[in-house]
Amino acid sequence: MKLFVDQDLCIGCGLCIDIAPEVFDWSDDEMTAVAIDEEVPSEFEEEATEAMESCPTDAIQEAE
Ligand code: SF4
Secondary structure (H helix, E strand, O other): OEEEEOOOOOOOOOHHHHHOOOOEEEOOOOOOEEEOOOEOOHHHHHHHHHHHHHOOOOOEEEOO
16 A cells, blocks of 8 residues: 655644554654555554545545
8 A cells, every 4th residue: 555645635643643643743844744665564554544534635645
């Protein structure tokens, strides 16, 4: 599973970081979230999926 956060859609609510802190972190300016690694470790896929489904702006997207 590969993920990225669309920086134009993220509103910086922090929900994904609360749900999946092993997968998402704040960007350098702390205004938006970023995926820590594009490739999500398999043990964190469930929480990454929950974060993706919980994102209010659908900013978390699966990479090809
Ligand atoms: Fe951004 Fe969505 Fe994460 Fe909120 S849940 S910080 S809008 S990516």
